[in-house]
Amino acid sequence: MDLLAVLVIVVALLVLLPFIFVKGKDAPFVPTEEEAVERIMEIAEVGANDIFYDLGSGDGRLVIAAAVRGAKAVGIEMNPLRVWYSRIMIAVLGQWQRARIIQSDFFNVDLSEATVIVLYLLPKANEDLKDKLLRELRKGARLVTVAFPISGFELVKEDPRGVVYGPVRLYKVPEFSPTSVL
Ligand SMILES: C[S@@+](CC[C@H](N)C(=O)[O-])C[C@H]1O[C@@H](n2cnc3c(N)ncnc32)[C@H](O)[C@@H]1O
Numbered sequence: 595m596d597l598l599a600v601l602v603i604v605v606a607l608l609v610l611l612p613f614i615f616v617k618g619k620d621a622p623f624v625p626t627e628e629e630a631v632e633r634i635m636e637i638a639e640v641g642a643n644d645i646f647y648d649l650g651s652g653d654g655r656l657v658i659a660a661a662v663r664g665a666k667a668v669g670i671e672m673n674p675l676r677v678w679y680s681r682i683m684i685a686v687l688g689q690w691q692r693a694r695i696i697q698s699d700f701f702n703v704d705l706s707e708a709t710v711i712v713l714y715l716l717p718k719a720n721e722d723l724k725d726k727l728l729r730e731l732r733k734g735a736r737l738v739t740v741a742f743p744i745s746g747f748e749l750v751k752e753d754p755r756g757v758v759y760g761p762v763r764l765y766k767v768p769e770f771s772p773t774s775v776l
Pocket residue numbers: 617618619620621622623624625626648649650651652653654655656670671672673676698699700701714715740
């Protein structure tokens with residue numbers, strides 16, 4: 595291998611490594627199993643009138659599924675590789691008018707327009723998000739947790755088939771939350 599080839603490989607690795615190793619701060623990347631995607635859409639009854647948010651949107655599969663159902667769909671993801679992969683998939687599948695991915699930590703994004711929000715995160719992240727969700731989400735918004743529960747919301751339905759790590763749960767944002775009266 596000549597020096598130029600070595601240089602090209604080193605530069606490519608330097609460029610790619612940060613993309614590969616930006617870890618999910620509040621959950622590792624474990625995509626929802628394909629066969630569970632539609633069940634998540636169904637339990638939340640995602641439709642054309644919805645504004646759908648996936649916090650930690652991974653490869654964008656839930657965002658795309660919500661957009662295909664006619665919802666305005668937003669994914670928030672901090673790993674740039676997954677952000678760009680999902681943006682490309684959104685374009686390839688012709689969903690760019692309804693779906694978009696924000697590259698950010700979801701704690702820094704205003705969630706107040708969401709009517710449906712999905713969390714497939716670790717238990718601590720769900721708890722850390724609780725106050726932000728109670729503060730920002732409109733009353734009656736639907737909250738879906740994948741695998742791990744969240745406290746402070748009204749549990750409406752549970753699908754025990756869920757994903758490999760646990761059930762899918764549907765919650766409603768209460769009419770009166772502790773933060774809404776402060
Ligand atoms: C368990 S995966 C779920 C992926 C996708 N929601 C799905 O169901 O297929 C969690 C994702 O959250 C991302 N993540 C973790 N903490 C985050 C944060 N604070 N802000 C944005 N994304 C985050 C990870 O990079 C990972 O892609």
